[in-house]
Amino acid sequence: MLRQFPKSKMFESLQNGLQSAWKSVRGKGKLTEANMREGLAIVEQSLLEADVSYSVVQDFMGRVQEQALGQKVMQALDPGQQLIGVVRDELINLLGPVDSSLHLKSDTTVLMLCGLQGSGKTTTCAKLARLLLDNNVQSMLVAADLQRPAAIEQLHVNGDKLGVPVYSEPGAKDPVVVCQNAVKKAKAEGVRVVILDTAGRLAIDQQLMDELSLIDKRVAPDQVYLVVDGMTGQDAVNSAKSFNEALELNGVIMTKLDGDARGGALLSVKHVTGVPIKFIGTGEHLDALEPFRPEGMAGRILGLGDTLALVDEVRKIVDEDERQKWEEQAKKGEFTLDDFKLQMEKVAKPGLMQKMLGLLPGAAQLQEAMAGADSAKEAKRFIGMVNSMTPQERRNPKVIDPQRRARIAQGAGVQAQEVNQLVKNYEIMKQMVTGMANAGMGDRMRMLNQLKDGALMNPGAKLIKAKVGTGKRLSTEEKQKMKKLRERELKKRKRGGG
Amino acid sequence: MGWFDLLKQGLKKTSQVLNTDIRDLFKQEGRLVDDAFLTELFAILVRTDMGAGPAGEIRDQVRTEFRGRVVHMQDVLGTVRAKVREQLQQPEEPIQFANSGPTIVVVVGVNGSGKTTSIAKLTHMFKQQGKSVLLGAGDTFRAAAVRQLTIWAERLGAEIVTGNEGSDPASVAHRAVSQALEKNVDVCIIDTAGRLQTQTNLMNELAKIRRVITKQIDGAPHEVLLVLDATAGQNAISQAKGFSDAAGCTGIVLAKLDGTAKGGVVIAIRKQFDLPVKYIGTGEKSEDLALFNADEFVKALFE
Numbered sequence: 111m112l113r114q115f116p117k118s119k120m121f122e123s124l125q126n127g128l129q130s131a132w133k134s135v136r137g138k139g140k141l142t143e144a145n146m147r148e149g150l151a152i153v154e155q156s157l158l159e160a161d162v163s164y165s166v167v168q169d170f171m172g173r174v175q176e177q178a179l180g181q182k183v184m185q186a187l188d189p190g191q192q193l194i195g196v197v198r199d200e201l202i203n204l205l206g207p208v209d210s211s212l213h214l215k216s217d218t219t220v221l222m223l224c225g226l227q228g229s230g231k232t233t234t235c236a237k238l239a240r241l242l243l244d245n246n247v248q249s250m251l252v253a254a255d256l257q258r259p260a261a262i263e264q265l266h267v268n269g270d271k272l273g274v275p276v277y278s279e280p281g282a283k284d285p286v287v288v289c290q291n292a293v294k295k296a297k298a299e300g301v302r303v304v305i306l307d308t309a310g311r312l313a314i315d316q317q318l319m320d321e322l323s324l325i326d327k328r329v330a331p332d333q334v335y336l337v338v339d340g341m342t343g344q345d346a347v348n349s350a351k352s353f354n355e356a357l358e359l360n361g362v363i364m365t366k367l368d369g370d371a372r373g374g375a376l377l378s379v380k381h382v383t384g385v386p387i388k389f390i391g392t393g394e395h396l397d398a399l400e401p402f403r404p405e406g407m408a409g410r411i412l413g414l415g416d417t418l419a420l421v422d423e424v425r426k427i428v429d430e431d432e433r434q435k436w437e438e439q440a441k442k443g444e445f446t447l448d449d450f451k452l453q454m455e456k457v458a459k460p461g462l463m464q465k466m467l468g469l470l471p472g473a474a475q476l477q478e479a480m481a482g483a484d485s486a487k488e489a490k491r492f493i494g495m496v497n498s499m500t501p502q503e504r505r506n507p508k509v510i511d512p513q514r515r516a517r518i519a520q521g522a523g524v525q526a527q528e529v530n531q532l533v534k535n536y537e538i539m540k541q542m543v544t545g546m547a548n549a550g551m552g553d554r555m556r557m558l559n560q561l562k563d564g565a566l567m568n569p570g571a572k573l574i575k576a577k578v579g580t581g582k583r584l585s586t587e588e589k590q591k592m593k594k595l596r597e598r599e600l601k602k603r604k605r606g607g608g
Numbered sequence: 609m610g611w612f613d614l615l616k617q618g619l620k621k622t623s624q625v626l627n628t629d630i631r632d633l634f635k636q637e638g639r640l641v642d643d644a645f646l647t648e649l650f651a652i653l654v655r656t657d658m659g660a661g662p663a664g665e666i667r668d669q670v671r672t673e674f675r676g677r678v679v680h681m682q683d684v685l686g687t688v689r690a691k692v693r694e695q696l697q698q699p700e701e702p703i704q705f706a707n708s709g710p711t712i713v714v715v716v717g718v719n720g721s722g723k724t725t726s727i728a729k730l731t732h733m734f735k736q737q738g739k740s741v742l743l744g745a746g747d748t749f750r751a752a753a754v755r756q757l758t759i760w761a762e763r764l765g766a767e768i769v770t771g772n773e774g775s776d777p778a779s780v781a782h783r784a785v786s787q788a789l790e791k792n793v794d795v796c797i798i799d800t801a802g803r804l805q806t807q808t809n810l811m812n813e814l815a816k817i818r819r820v821i822t823k824q825i826d827g828a829p830h831e832v833l834l835v836l837d838a839t840a841g842q843n844a845i846s847q848a849k850g851f852s853d854a855a856g857c858t859g860i861v862l863a864k865l866d867g868t869a870k871g872g873v874v875i876a877i878r879k880q881f882d883l884p885v886k887y888i889g890t891g892e893k894s895e896d897l898a899l900f901n902a903d904e905f906v907k908a909l910f911e
Contacts (some may be wrong), residue, residue: 158654158660159659159660160842226839230719259755259756260752312864341847343657344654366804371846372842394749
């Protein structure tokens, strides 16, 4: 039997925490210093939950405290937002400045990657090679991890996939020699960039740290990057410190940020090393390496989501002309099934929907609600159904009578009721799209939140149902009923879960 | 070396951090428990990755019991130890072997948590117990993962069932279980590709692997072990939830406990979920695996 866990409070965002803490304050309209200190304590707790190291949190709180207790924040109309603003700005300030350049020289540049075991070095090496390839720079990967079984082979497989040469010496015992030979070869062949994949280690392992220092001395890499697992906890300060002392790092790459880890360790690493954060890894595929943006990371650490990345993601799949055309049409209230199909085709990629949802604030819950919904597959079914329709039906689905419906269902190989579902979804979507096009920015955000809340009130709902929940506003009675249901559920869980 | 010594050795660093720091708090004559003291205690607790919540609770308990008193180290240590033990208390729970036929163990976890090394260690342990072991190389995604497990199988004298890179892991699991039945091996361990708990389709894949195995042997898999990286922070809680929901985890292997001073996140996980830690990885060699035991864990932590 599968174990079911109660929903924990771990996803509660800073925003919600501050909101509930200051609810009573708002009524009275006055914020005291004691209230603000309570708010600061919530910020501190939130940073610790995001895995920022304790000492770094203390230092950080010292920086924001003065500003938070100043007149500007205390007397603001919405001190919660103001405080979040102060905290966010300070985070951005500390995480920056941005420098995603690899600082390539005119001849051969040697990059060296190091990090703890399992942090993602080998994958990141391949991702860097891919990034260089995209910029028409030829690189060479060097298998200097002689510890882990099959690490050399892993690099070869990735190199083959990319068409990038991989240098290795089967049976070699000394990684220093391997690196030296590789660099020699690269220089002779005029390869622009050499990427050294070193063995993962435990920071306390002096012998392996000495080996790294030796490579650093003998091979003299131009850039040394530390690869840090995005899920790292408090220990990040210790490991980053020992790597930095042994190697003099030039940059940091944080991996595995495609999940729900808040990545607070990055602040710790930055604090300890002071070197720029270069890239973040956001997926298992070799193109999932993005230049670091402090704004997005600050939002993530605070649990506020990354709306800018969401916009980027949308831009990647919809070009500007297309978007403008849609917008114009939508403003006029035009949104046909063909448009719907086009949109579906854009998102009919496995995992894309989840990735985009993950960038929304508080979306962890939304992702949970969507769990089990294979949106890519569903989108493909929709596309199939639209394809089975006549142009007239696509323009005006109202003409679809039972006879037509049966024909469409047969054509697409689906049940007749699924055609109904499609039309229903289309109508909701039309309402949203045309509504959004004519709404201001604030209204759009509100609609987005409505969408989010719709999914929350209906946990376990699939994509289709989540959308249904957002199409109409619930009446007061319905809302009351929902609330009662939720409360009863909560009580049950409390009793059952103990 | 007994497992207790192994555990102690692995935890020495943690123990050192905690002991030294707490001793520093108390000068020889004892020290007044005030805000500064409580803050220092909180810092020490948070640094074990147990999480701000549980650490705060412990601090509050110390505050209630010792506020305004001049205390000796052993008093406070006793309270902290009791509190942590209370949170970690569980029966000593090794692998639940099948009553008859092969015992199927599925190993899951996020990328780089230490699944393959943990499988090697489990294999070594089962072999030491005189059991025959068959491995299913279900990580068909990561480059050379199959090769890595094959090398371990050769080193440890276990059989292995593999599939091509990119092939369906559920079919590899199916073939592994079939062979385990056919050859009547004692234990069959299925490796899976590392995945993040938020990747819905990959989590569904785990559920499918589970279903396939259950169809072959009623009541299987007998164990689904979640491998957690001891250096992980609070995201491990989300991992415990996500993987348990999808794959029905029965226990945790806490890997890489020797590398750092941490591992306290199991305290938070124990507090929230009914998921026992079964084993701890204490080194890089295949014999560095010890049974998790709350009493000994706490003892070694504060010794």
